[in-house]
Amino acid sequence: MNDQTTQQQTILIVDDSPTDLRLLTTVLMLENYEILSVSSGALAFHTIEKLGLPDLILLDVKMPYIDGYEVCRRLKAKPDTQQIPVIFLSTMDETADKIEAFKIGGVDYIIRPFDPNEVLSRVKTHLMLRAMQKELESKNAQLRQLYEQLERRVQERTQELEQARQSAEIASYAKTNFLANISHEFRTPLHGILGYTQLFLQDTNLNPIYQRYISVIHKNGEYLLNLVNDILDISHEETGQISLYSIDFDFSHFLQELIRVFQGYALQKNLTFSYTVSPALPAAVHGDMKRLRQVLSNLLNNAIKFTAPGGTVTFEINVAGELISFQIQDTGVGIAPENLEKIFLPFEQVNDWKIKTEGVGLGLTIAKKLITMMGGQLQVESRLGQGSLFSVELTLPEAVERAKVISLQTIIGYEGLPRKILVVDDQQQERLILENTLVPLGFEIFTAYDGLEGLGKAKAHSPDLVITDLVMPIMDGFEFTRYLRKLPQFQTIPILAVSSSILESHANSLTEKTPGFNAFLLKPLRQEELLELVREHLALTWVYGQPTSKPARENAAMPKPEDLTLPVDLPSELAKTLFDLVLMGDFSEINQYLKQLEQAYPALLPSIEKILQHVKNYDGKTIRKLIKPYLKPNSVPLRSQRELA
Known part of the structure; x- marks a missing residue:
């Protein structure tokens, strides 16, 4: 063996027989091994300490002072020498000796007299095994190093991800808190606006001109509310937080109300609004009424928004079993084929830039998402310059318990x-x-x-x-x-x-x-x-029944219109305070003020009770007429004087 690997390998021979030392040294040196030879165990330890670790040891069993077994035990007890392969040399061939040799860590056993070929064969085999073991140990060490590096990188990445998660949670919390604050800031004034406009629109005694004014206020309030809802919904859609809430509701009146509202919107824009409602539609259905209203309102709003005055908007509702279809068609600007997919993307407005429209481009995005969540389909067909057709198909089961149906x-x-x-x-x-x-x-x-x-x-x-x-x-x-x-x-x-x-x-x-x-x-x-x-x-x-400006329970108890006098006169100062509260329309404060007067002025009780009758009915006009005679001259605003005349 003349390769580079063999020249570099060192063999330590430990034998107290000079003859055997010379024989083994000669045989192995011919194969270009580096040979170290000593005659005792003590010298073997000294040589290893001074010259370094050999690649293999040939160790005689029977030696004075320290025999081969003890030398092997000591070598295997030390971490730096325990991996050196040891081949025992002996003249004995008893099984017990071989068992002992392997038990204490020997890898092989050569019996005297030595056969050079056998010696070379066994030495080469164990040196090759040792070389393979070293290579395996080296690879294992590299793998351990790579594993440790990878583990460190995983730990670092895990820490980065945890920090990112915490940052995302903080950002999400801040966003949620911000949206909640925005929702509150918008909804609080809108509640006041829409709450009162709903009440005014139900008052049949309100002047028709004022009814129209209130209707415009209500429409714009609803528009702003829908815009706020769309903005919040698109934010929730990003985090998968949009939810549905299904109930039984009166489907017939739901559609009637929707048609009534958008007929009014179309009329204001000088559009023809036509509708067809299938007679086979169920009177009541089970579904998310609020979300369905939101979807249809967005689609109808779009149809009216993108149709020029003089155009037409058509609303058709049909049914096949539990599958209900809504079709909204307009003669508006239409959509180019390449833009049909874009219209469902948030903040996209693909209409002609010359056409001024309202909105921020969220309605169709939300409508598509909600219809998908409800298990339905939303499709669009359009021709540029001719108009669009939006079709919604949705399963709405008929409501079983009529008593629970929301009626409009x-x-x-x-x-x-x-x-x-x-x-x-x-x-x-x-x-x-x-x-x-x-x-x-x-x-x-x-x-x-x-x-x-x-x-x-x-x-x-x-x-x-x-x-x-x-x-x-x-x-x-x-x-x-x-x-x-x-x-x-x-x-x-x-x-x-x-x-x-x-x-x-x-x-x-x-x-x-x-x-x-x-x-x-x-x-x-x-x-x-x-x-x-x-x-x-x-x-x-x-x-x-038909709406009235008075509560149904109090109609019979209302005083006659001509009975506009109080049993007991009111002091002018008290009358002025009461009159101001009535002008503010704050019936809660009026009620509390009258309760205070009951305690402070028992003699006024008959008049207070009469005024309270009208407070319960929110009849401010009659209250003002009752207390007008007790006001000082010029203490009533001119506008109120005209109303009282």
Whole structure:
């Protein structure tokens, strides 16, 4: 063997026989091995210490002082020498000797007299095995090093990912908090605007011109609310937080209301609005009424928005089993074929830049997402310059229990005994809207500014139902509800939570995760949704009919129109304060002021009771006429004087 590897290998021979040392040295040196030879175990240890580790050891068993077995034991006991292969040399061939040799760590056994070929064969074999073992150890060391490097990189990457996750959570929390604040800041004033416009639009005594003005305000308020909802929804869609809430609702009146609203919008733009409703449609269906309204409103808005005056918008509703189809066709600007897919992308507006339109390009994105979530399909066909056809197909099962269906008919009262409702909200306009909505239907309403005052009012009046805001000073709606539920008399009372701060994506799970609440409503409140929850939780039967400006329960008790005198004269100062409150339209404050007068001026009680009759009916005009005679001259604004004339 003359290769480079053999020249570099060292063999240590340990034998007390000079003859055997010479023989083995000669045989192995001819193969270019480097030979170290010693005659005792002590010299073997000394040589290894001075000259370094050999690649293989030939070790005689029978030697004076320290025999071969002991030398091998000591070599195998040290970490730096335990891997050196040891071949024993002996004149004995007993099985017991071989077993002992292998037991203490020997790799082979050569019997005297030595056969040079056998010696070379065994030496080469074990040197090759040792070389392979070294290479394997080297590879293992490299693998360990790579593994440690990889493990360090994984740990570093894991730390980076954890930091990124924490940063994302912080950003997500900040975003959610920001959206909740934005939602609150927009919804709070919108609740006041839309709440009062809904009440005005139901008043048949309102001047038709004012009705149109109020309708315009309501339309623009609804537009702004839809825009806020779209912006919030597109943000929720990015995080998969959009949720659905299915109920049974009156489908016929749902469509009637939708058609009525968009007929008005089309008329204002001088468009022809035609519709076809299949007579086979179910009267009531089960689905997410709010989201369906949002989808159809977005599609109808788009049709009207992109159709020039004099054009036509057509709305068709058909049914095949439980599959209901909505088709909205217009004669508007149309969409180029290359832009048909873009229209469903957020913030995309692919119409002609010369055509000025409203919106930020979110309606179709949200509509597509919602229809997909509801298991339906939204398709579009369009020709540039000729118009578009949007088709929605959606499964809406027929509602089984008619009693639970939300009806959009005009509610004028309810059957049975009067019910008491406690309204807890720190915003005065919110309390007034709920009062103005519920009192005309015959409910007795008590109000509180915060949860602490609400607890006192609840104990004093034992309401049948509580409506509470969630975000309030001193004691919020959550704490108020927890305290209320601890009182035995209120453990089963229905409690409705309302808020403009809770995001809609969290609203549906609020009642599940928060013990105490029976339902949740998002501000601005829609009357039909509010009244349905009131009906459901108080087990009421509504009385329907033509809307009036007076509560159904109080019509019989109303004073005659000609009876405009008070039994007892009012001092002018008190009359002026009362008159100012009436002008502000704050019937809650009027009621509290009259209660204070009852305590301070018992003699005025007959007049106060008569005024209270009209306060219950929100009849400010009659109240002003009653107290006008007691006002000092020139203390009434000119506009109010004309109204009183």
